[in-house]
Amino acid sequence: MQGIFLVGFMGTGKTTIGTALGERWGLPVYDTDEEIIKKEGISINEIFKRNGEDYFRKLETQILKNVPVKNCIITTGGGVILKKENREYLKSIGKVIMLNASVEEILKRVETDHTRPLLVGDKREKIVNLYKDRFELYIETASIIIETTGKTVNQICEEIEQGL
Numbered sequence: 001m002q003g004i005f006l007v008g009f010m011g012t013g014k015t016t017i018g019t020a021l022g023e024r025w026g027l028p029v030y031d032t033d034e035e036i037i038k039k040e041g042i043s044i045n046e047i048f049k050r051n052g053e054d055y056f057r058k059l060e061t062q063i064l065k066n067v068p069v070k071n072c073i074i075t076t077g078g079g080v081i082l083k084k085e086n087r088e089y090l091k092s093i094g095k096v097i098m099l100n101a102s103v104e105e106i107l108k109r110v111e112t113d114h115t116r117p118l119l120v121g122d123k124r125e126k127i128v129n130l131y132k133d134r135f136e137l138y139i140e141t142a143s144i145i146i147e148t149t150g151k152t153v154n155q156i157c158e159e160i161e162q163g164l
């Protein structure tokens with residue numbers, strides 16, 4: 001089976017849904033952020049602080065292109081679609097599922113989170129602006145788009161299974 005990639009904005013449930021799909025299908029799940037943290041031995045916040053976003057994006061591309069793709073689920077960081085190179089790679093190598101959620105839902109999910117350097121400060125404003133810049137890129141990359149707002153993990157997994 002070709003790789004299944006989950007893309008989408010921060011807080012749309014990629015990690016939760018990826019883990020649930022892995023359990024349902026008995027497949028390993030790789031998370032690009034987790035792989036970056038393992039490789040660098042420090043948190044994403046710390047990587048951004050010490051080396052900046054560009055450095056993080058380079059690592060993200062390296063990791064993306066090196067995680068196993070056959071018979072795996074791969075969950076990605078929300079900014080993976082920023083680079084054309086990554087979008088092309090994702091489209092060429094597997095099935096890309098976009099998870100979507102409303103700004104209010106995303107805000108609820110990330111309200112108390114301090115692990116995302118791009119959401120420091122006014123979270124609502126950051127989410128609205130970043131989502132505006134990125135929305136089309138997710139759409140361009142994904143072959144399946146799943147709305148997650150108001151749905152259970154089970155419902156979302158079933159929708160993905162129907163869409164594949």
Ligand code: S3P
Pocket residue numbers: 008009010011014033044076077078079080115116117118
């Ligand atoms: C980012 C999303 C984060 C993480 C990093 C940057 C982004 O992953 O990769 O903080 O640019 O949207 P999640 O989407 O899992 O929060």
